Amino acid sequence: MKTEKFNRILNYILVTILITLWGCVFFIHGIAGSIAWSLAKLCFAPLGAILIFINVIKLIICLVKKKKITQKIFSLILSIFLALPMLMLFNILKVQYPANINKVTPSITVRWPLNEKTTVGWGGDSIKTNKPHAIWSSERWAYDLVMDPASINSKNLKDYGIYDKDVIAPISGTIVAAYDAENDIPPNTEDFLSMEGNHVYIKIDKTGTFLLLNHLKKGSVPVKVGDRVKEGQIIGKVGNSGSTSEPHLHIHHQRQDPTKTIHPTFAEGLPLYFRGINGKPMPEKGSIITSKK
Numbered sequence: 544m545k546t547e548k549f550n551r552i553l554n555y556i557l558v559t560i561l562i563t564l565w566g567c568v569f570f571i572h573g574i575a576g577s578i579a580w581s582l583a584k585l586c587f588a589p590l591g592a593i594l595i596f597i598n599v600i601k602l603i604i605c606l607v608k609k610k611k612i613t614q615k616i617f618s619l620i621l622s623i624f625l626a627l628p629m630l631m632l633f634n635i636l637k638v639q640y641p642a643n644i645n646k647v648t649p650s651i652t653v654r655w656p657l658n659e660k661t662t663v664g665w666g667g668d669s670i671k672t673n674k675p676h677a678i679w680s681s682e683r684w685a686y687d688l689v690m691d692p693a694s695i696n697s698k699n700l701k702d703y704g705i706y707d708k709d710v711i712a713p714i715s716g717t718i719v720a721a722y723d724a725e726n727d728i729p730p731n732t733e734d735f736l737s738m739e740g741n742h743v744y745i746k747i748d749k750t751g752t753f754l755l756l757n758h759l760k761k762g763s764v765p766v767k768v769g770d771r772v773k774e775g776q777i778i779g780k781v782g783n784s785g786s787t788s789e790p791h792l793h794i795h796h797q798r799q800d801p802t803k804t805i806h807p808t809f810a811e812g813l814p815l816y817f818r819g820i821n822g823k824p825m826p827e828k829g830s831i832i833t834s835k836k
Contacts, residue, residue, distance in 0.1 A: 547614065550614055550615075550618060551614070553618070554614070554617060554618055554621060557594075557618075557621040557622070557625060558621065560587060560625065561621070561624055561625060563579070564579045564582065564583045564587065565579075565583075567579035568580050568583070568641060569641060572642070572647075573811055574798070574799065574809075574810070574811050576642075576680065576811075577640075577680035577681060577808070577809060577810060577811045577812075578809050580640055580679075580680050580808075581679070581680070581806065581808040581809055583628045584628040584629075584631055584632045585632070585808070587625050587628070588625065588626050588627070588628040588629040588632060589626075589629065590625065590626075591622050591623070591624070591625030591626030591627070591629070592626045592629055594618075594621075594622035594625065594626070595619065595622045595623060595626055597622075598615060598618045598619040598622050599619065601615050601618070602615045602616065602619060631678060634674075634678075637670055637674065637678070638670070638678065639669065639670040639673075639677035639678060639683075640677060640678065640679060640680045640683050640812075642680065642683055642812070644668050644684070644814050647811075647813060647814060648813075649750045649752060649813065650796075650813060650814035650815070650816060651714065651747060651749075651750060651752065651754075651796055651813070651814075651815060651816070652816040652817065652818050652824065653713035653714040653754070653774070653815070653816070653817060653818070654711070654713050654714070654774055654775065654817070654818065654819055654834070655711075655713070655817050655819065655820050655832060655834035656688070656710055656711050656712075656713045656756065656792060656794055657688065657690075657705075657708060657709070657710065657711065657781075657792065657834065658708075658709060658711060658834060659690060659708060660690065660691075660831065660832070660833050661688050661689070661690055661705075661831070661832045661833075661834075662688070662689050662690065662691065662693065662829070662830070662831055662832070663686060663687075663688060663826045663827060663828055663829065663830040663832060664686075664687035664688060664689045664693070664791055664828065665685070665686065665687040665828050666685075666686040666687070666825070666826050666827050666828055666830070667684075667825060667826070667827035667828060668684065668825065669827075671828075672827035672828040672829075673685070673686075673827070673828065675687075676795070679808050679812070680808065680810070680811055680812055681795070681797055681807060681808050681809070681810040681811070681812050682795050682812055683812035683813075684795065684796065684812055684813070684814050684815050684825070685793060685794065685795030685812065685815075686792075686793070686794050686795065686815070686826075687791050687792070687793055688705070688791055688792045688793075688794070689703075689704070689705050689789070689790070689791045690703075690704030690705035690708065691704045692704050693705070693789065693791075694789065696730070696731070697730065698729050698730060698731075700727055700729075700730070700782075700783055700790055703730070703783075703789055703790040705781045705790050705791060705792065706760075706781060706782065706783065706790040707760060707763075707780050707781065707782075708780060708781045709777050709779075709780060710743070710756060710759065710777070710778055710779045710780060710781060710792060711775055711776070711777060711778070712745065712772045712773065712774055712775060712776045712777075712778045713754065713774065713794070713817075714745065714747055714748075714754060714774050715747075715748055715771075715772065715773050715774045716745040716746050716747045716748050716754070716771075716772060717745065717746045717748075717769065717770070717771055717772075718743065718744070718745060718746075718766050718767065718768055718769060718770045718771075718772060718778075719744050719745070719746050719753065719768060719800060719801075719802055720742060720743065720744035720768060720801065720802050721742075721743050721744075721764050721766050721767050721768055721770075721778075722741055722742055722743075722764070723741040723759060723760070723761055723762050723763055723764035723779065724741070724761065725737065725740050725741050725761060725784040725785065726761055726784065727760060727761055727782045727783040727784050727790075728783055728784065728787070729783075730783060730788060730789040730790070731788050731789065735784065735785050735786050735787070736785075737785055737786075738785055738786045738807065739755075739757040739758070739785050739786075739793075739807070740757055740758045740759065740782070740783075740784030740785020740786070740787065741757075741758070741759035741760065741761060741763070741764065741779070741782060741784040741785070742755065742756060742757045742758075742759060742785075743756050743759065743764055743766060743778045743779055744756070744801050744802065745772065745778075746800070752796060752797065752798050752813055753796070753797050753798070753799070753800060753801055754794070754795075754796055754815075755793075755794065755795050755796075755797065755801055756778070756779070756792065756793070756794050757785060757792075757793040757794075758781070758782060758783060758784055758785050758787045758790070758791060758792060758793050759779040759780060759781065759782050759784060759792075760779065760780040760781060760782030760783075760784070761782060761784060763779045763780035763782065764778065764779040765777065765778070765779070766778050766779075794815070795812060795815060796812065796813045796814070796815040797810045797811060797812050797813055798810065798811040798812075798813055799811065817832075819834060819835045820832050820833065820834055820835065821833045821835070
């Protein structure tokens, strides 16, 4: 009886977790939805996988001993639902974070962060054009930018068109993070020290939200925390630091201060548009962008 009571309590807990997580994601939205989405994929999905294994064993034992299996089946079903986000975590099931671009505010429209012709590696509102970013709330509308030549499988950083190019402040604001002490790693290696690598983060004057620019070149950042920067000011150079397969500039817009979030994915990504370019305000993968400055 004690075992049955424990199983019922555990099932109630699992039901509560599932309702809370997906209720936050689909109905509450905001930071609650962002955290719930990350917890579902990073924490509760592995737990669900473990519970599937345990519940399968329990079910087999009950079948062998010819005991009632109704509750065990229910427990197994709950475990499967809890573990489903594992398929999203490993890109087996490709699902973008369910945020409506027309309802998420504030959005910002900024200048292009580079002065030369650029190719959008990843960008846009759909998982088709922005696969590695759209699956996370924090980077829902992030961009990866490259320049020709790119995707050339060279180990020489200087062979890549975007390497060492100036990064321009897309908007005026205050620097909340500026770091350039990490080495640029060889392309297609995993020798990085941090996910973001060298970076500059700007708190935007008008909205109080934050613009993040990552994977900068070692020793290239001329600004420091507390500095006021104006749109068009050079704030670094493109490098290959952090978790990156080749030199590129990562840029995204989020609500929370990145220096105060517990985990990078525990932030609400916000729409990011560009003006003064020869394409859509939200360019997508494959777009060739020339800034009109």
